[in-house]
Amino acid sequence: MSAHELFAGTPTLIRLALRRDRVRLPLWTLGIVGISAASAATVKSTYDTPAEIATYGPTAGVSAASRITGGRQVALDTIEGIIANEITLIVTLGITLLVVFTVVRHTRAEEESGAAELVRAGVVGRHAAQVAALVVALAATVVISGLLAAVLVGLGLERTGSLAYAAEVAMLGLVFAGLAAAAAQVTAAARGALAIAGGLLGAAYVVRGVGAVGDSALFWVSPFGWAQGVNAFGEERWWLLGVLLAAAAVCFGLAVVLTARRDAGAGLLQPRPGAARASAILGRPWGLALRTQRGLVIGWAVGLAVLAAIYGSVIPDVPDMLEGNPDMLEAMGLGAGAGDALIDAFLGYVNLTLGVVGAVFGVASVLRLRAEEDTGRLEALIATPLTRTRWLVGSLAVTVVGMVLVALAMSAGMVLGYVPVAGEVSGSRVSELILGVLAQLPAMLLVAALALLILAWLPRFAVLAWALVAWVVLDAFLGETLKLPDGIRSLSPFFHLPAYPTETWTAGPTVALLAASSVVAALALVGYRRRDVG
Known part of the structure; x- marks a missing residue:
């Protein structure tokens, strides 16, 4: 089967996904960018003198709670680093959850509801729905990260660091979009795919936090650590964006391979056959x-x-x-x-x-x-x-x-x-x-x-x-x-x-x-x- 046949109908499905998410995506974007902008503006007004900025690093910057939630942010002796540390929780979790929900919604949930079967009755390739969901998720991360960069620059933060911060957030979203796409191939239920992707997300976030608290190698086990390792507003490590991109490509490739190895509407893990007779519990409200x-x-x-x-x-x-x-x-x-x-x-x-x-x-x-x-x-x-x-x-x-x-x-x-x-x-x-x-x-x-x-x-x-x-x-x-x-x-x-x-x-x-x-x-x-x- 040619590539054209495998991905036929992708532009149409992209338009359909954007049409269905015409309310959800703007609300997610407004929520993530709006909360981040409000928080950044408040932090900037709070730490508006060199003396106040100097108190942040030795206090909030080294606390266990701060490192668990915000990781190991650099340049905490600058207002740029302080703002990045304060908004990281909302930005990173917001974008990663957004892409996970979006990808699963337009892939596994569509198959579970039977809508995908109707769509595939037309001229639609096997991988079209998956690619469409990934494109929509990628577009959402690009828009949010771009607006975030504009907000940071608009507040007077250093331009290169703002772009680095936005880029690391976008690449992190891309990685978890790929993980969600792969998870959607494993189970036949959308909630199972969300459980797998959400579990991986939570584990990666916790591992990054534990590694940040102890300054251990665990920090580098998690994609959250790779993203923060870009060191926005410090000595930027742009090459880590390539690591994130490669990880995303691996996840996308895995999703494509797994899709080809299962039947439409089914998952790689087949549900166990039910009992011949229902238990007495199912007879209760x-x-x-x-x-x-x-x-x-x-x-x-x-x-x-x-x-x-x-x-x-x-x-x-x-x-x-x-x-x-x-x-x-x-x-x-x-x-x-x-x-x-x-x-x-x-x-x-x-x-x-x-x-x-x-x-x-x-x-x-x-x-x-x-x-x-x-x-x-x-x-x-x-x-x-x-x-x-x-x-x-x-x-x-x-x-x-x-x-x-x-x-x-x-x-x-x-x-x-x-x-x-x-x-x-x-x-x-x-x-x-x-x-x-x-x-x-x-x-x-x-x-x-x-x-x-x-x-x-x-x-x-x-x-x-x-x-x-x-x-x-x-x-x-x-x-x-x-x-x-x-x-x-x-x-x-x-x-x-x-x-x-x-x-x-x-x-x-x-x-x-x-x-x-x-x-x-x-x-x-x-x-x-x-x-x-x-």
């Missing part, structure tokens, strides 16, 4: 939700437990990182011997981070209910004596139990990461590790309940639930940096929780958030009963 979401719960629980363990393993090293650094202690308002206070501050940040990520799981679990409608399974279910109320309550129960299990897994991960590396294990410290993560659960539940409310009353706009997640992330990581008013920040459920263990835990906010979650869930139930299914 919550049975199908448990069956369809067990992989989601297990994957998130294991992944977040590993992330929490990494955070826990860093805890004993936090005071040592500050030894002989009086500038940082003074900047944090602490004096000599303030090791425990520094650990408490670090744990407050970690607990918030894990809580926000756990809330993402809650929203993903809630939106699975929409998938049941889209696939037609729900219509078949409620054609039986099963009412939509019982089905929704059963599905919501699975989501709540799953969130509790994820929170417990994160607590266990923190303890398991901390105990083996701690010289002396304090019972009070272990209790703080457990309670600190569990204390985030009420806010996680409220975010999930709000997502359910959107799904119940505005099913066509269920994607707005991710806008809620974006706001929570923005407030958690940039709320103080952007100096947002408390009235606006209070819209995030996590804003109302104390920064335990730095602040004393009280039952009031927990009870209030749990009560609010119950009320919102009840309103969602009312809305779901009033609307049509599908």
Whole structure:
């Protein structure tokens, strides 16, 4: 078969993908570039004197939390390096998640829904859909990185460094677009492809963070490390862009080879045949939700437990990182011997981070209910004596139990990461590790309940639930940096929780958030009963 036949129809599919994503892509672009621009402008106004710039490197630049989230940024004695360090989290995760979702959406999800079969009935080559998805993902990364470079230059940052930073971000997106394309060939389900690609993304991000904290070779194992190794705003290593491009080419080539080795609509990993008879659990209202979401719960629980363990393993090293650094202690308002206070501050940040990520799981679990409608399974279910109320309550129960299990897994991960590396294990410290993560659960539940409310009353706009997640992330990581008013920040459920263990835990906010979650869930139930299914 000629190359023309293999890629026939690619331009048409590119136009179709752009047409379908005419809302999603601009929103992603506006979110990533807008948040980055706002953060960069705020940082520049905050560090507007040489004295203030000089305090950043010895303080925030060397903290474990900063290195885990932002990596090992160079030139922290300049405003360019400081800005790059502050926006790296949003920019890199934003672009990599964007390309993963885009590629899987236009490849594996299209085959799973049956739309790809209709498309291939026309003059469309075997690799056309895959190439079209990659072109759209590449175009999105180029546009975002180009706008990002324009923003940085517009703020007065050094031009060459701004271009280097934008280029490393674009190449990083290209690598994960290729990984997503390869992952889409492995399983027959879109969620399986997202799980594989997301797992690789998360592992690469964590490995880069651990390598940055310890200044170890692990930093160079991850594509995130290769991208940051370009040293934007320092002594640029342009050749690392070639390494990223080569890695992307390998991933693209692997995706093409795997596509040729499987049947259309199938994955390389064939699903196991089901049992001859359904289990008794599937006869209960919550049975199908448990069956369809067990992989989601297990994957998130294991992944977040590993992330929490990494955070826990860093805890004993936090005071040592500050030894002989009086500038940082003074900047944090602490004096000599303030090791425990520094650990408490670090744990407050970690607990918030894990809580926000756990809330993402809650929203993903809630939106699975929409998938049941889209696939037609729900219509078949409620054609039986099963009412939509019982089905929704059963599905919501699975989501709540799953969130509790994820929170417990994160607590266990923190303890398991901390105990083996701690010289002396304090019972009070272990209790703080457990309670600190569990204390985030009420806010996680409220975010999930709000997502359910959107799904119940505005099913066509269920994607707005991710806008809620974006706001929570923005407030958690940039709320103080952007100096947002408390009235606006209070819209995030996590804003109302104390920064335990730095602040004393009280039952009031927990009870209030749990009560609010119950009320919102009840309103969602009312809305779901009033609307049509599908």
